[in-house]
Amino acid sequence: MFEKALKGNNYYWIWLAFLGTFMAIGALCYIRQYNYGLGLTGMSRSVSWGLYISQFTFLVGVAAGGVMLVLPYYIHNYKAFGRITILGEFLAIAALTMCLMFIIADLGQPLRALNVLLHPTPNSMLFWDMIVLNGYLFLNILCGWVILTAERKQVKPPKWIYIFVYISIPFAISIHTVTAMLYCGLPGRHFWLSAIIAPRFLASAFAAGPALILLVGLILKRVANFDVGKEAKDKIVTIILYAAIINAFFLMLEFFVGYYSNIPGHKHTLEYLFFGLEHDGHVYNNLVPYLWGFVVLCASGIALLAIPYTRRNDLWLGIGSAAIFFGLWLDKGIGFVLGGFVPTPLEEVVEYYPTLNEIMITIAVWCTGFFILTVLYKIAISVEHEIES
């Protein structure tokens, strides 16, 4: 089936070449980092995880979000999603590949990564995270491929594959739950130490994943003559709306607990993220614009998706889902991880600024993900077109 990825119009190749350029630059930057060490990043003793792990966290959500298309179709037999479940599965593959790349980019000793398997440690959440992420990646490759192959031959997919499809649903939930547990079980990191982290992760994932699929779907309609279908589109919008609103609700609960209880530990990070934290006569606020960006983008995205006039207009709909996706990225892909390190365990404030090298590696991983996504979607859509003709 891969031959389908080798045929495409000029735009297709230009787009891939564009992504490829950034991938090449990022590869060079990674070689630099590999040779020198992570000292080439902006991370420090106090902010010991940076862009890499925060992107990883966000992308686990994007991968899990695909399940919002798989579940209605396979569990509730919601036929309108029939054509697009494959988009959810392929998105998960691309997102998980990015996750694994970000983990490797973040390791101080990447060649030893397999130690996690050689010395299995069930009390470490990272051990479990690796198992569920790789498991989910495997399931999506398997299910996506088998089902697409069957579709191409215009036969029913084999029965046994449904077992794996059903297993993949709880797996999707588990990847983001376990990723939340990386954070929410650490004593002394008050911002992360909250039972609502896992549900909030899931809510934002179920908005961000489908928002990206909707956005890509709208683009595909223009460039690849592939229509998601009106009914499916409306349903995805509903899912995004509910998930984005629940995420906002959970965040407000965090605010309530922090500010009403007035316990400094519960308040400091929120203060740092949204208003700036004063410490020793200096106000630290380098993330404040991002977090307000999140608030504004999510609020306007929700509005655009909720108002009937804008929802029915593809352009506004696209802008709305892009706003939600980008807004949630600011929240989870920037604020959540970086904010958790402020203040430090010794009540100091150290702000993190990524370096150019680090940013280029990050961009390159994103480009790799979109490269994989483009190729996979090209294959899926070519198969669709083949069946139609």
Next chain:
Amino acid sequence: MDKKRREFLKIAGISTLAGLGAPAVVDRLITGSYPLAARAAREVTPGEGAGDQASTAGHGSDTVPSGTRYGMVIDVRKFNENPAMAEACIKACHSVHNVPDLAEKNNEIKWIWLTGYGNAFPDHSHYHKDENLEKNQVLVLCNHCDSPPCVRACPTKATFKNKDGIVAMDYHRCIGCRFCMAACPYGARSFNWQDPRNGLDMNKINREFPTRMRGVVEKCNFCVDRLPRGLQPACVEATGASKAMVFGDLNDPNSEIRQVLKENFTIQRKPALGTQPSVFFIV
């Protein structure tokens, strides 16, 4: 190979049990990787089982005594009388353990250092501190917690708890994920962001202790390398006869450290987190 496989099956079995909700197993799993001997010792002590532990855990007091548990008492008052002593301790530790002195602040590595009272003890009142605490700083280092979150978080057992209570590291196994740094509530851990040799004078290093490679985490090891040679920790040695630092077995009722703990009011850092630090402070 076969042994590995068996080990894996065992762990898989335990995890399944945990999944089935056997709270005792979960409890055992999350308390970290106790060496088997210590675990067995815990199990055979009747009446001092999980219940007692749970009831005291919240107050951050000691766990059930079993075997050796090394600890330290730092007398902040004595350091205040002689401010040069703290610097001597830091210097002793860092030169014995080849801790690099790097120019970039972001890449800094430290095993023992000075910090303000409010930084070391954020949960204690520091509104109108007495003059001593206002003016002077406190020496801090890894607490060698009896219930160490860093050990719980480490995915490779590169950070582990010895049966003498020391939380030690295997630099050759560490993958540099820095999960332990996020997990430690005391900021006790440093990461080698670059080759530590950039900050070492290779002609002056201590050849008896390894230098680290870049990409791994390190921290105070309670001088686990010196103890078998009958030496005191380097920092303790640097305090001379002042008794500003006392090191010893917390589980031995006749040890000097127990005497000091009996005679003085001591505090631990962040006891509410249940990590059960083995380092105590007299302020």
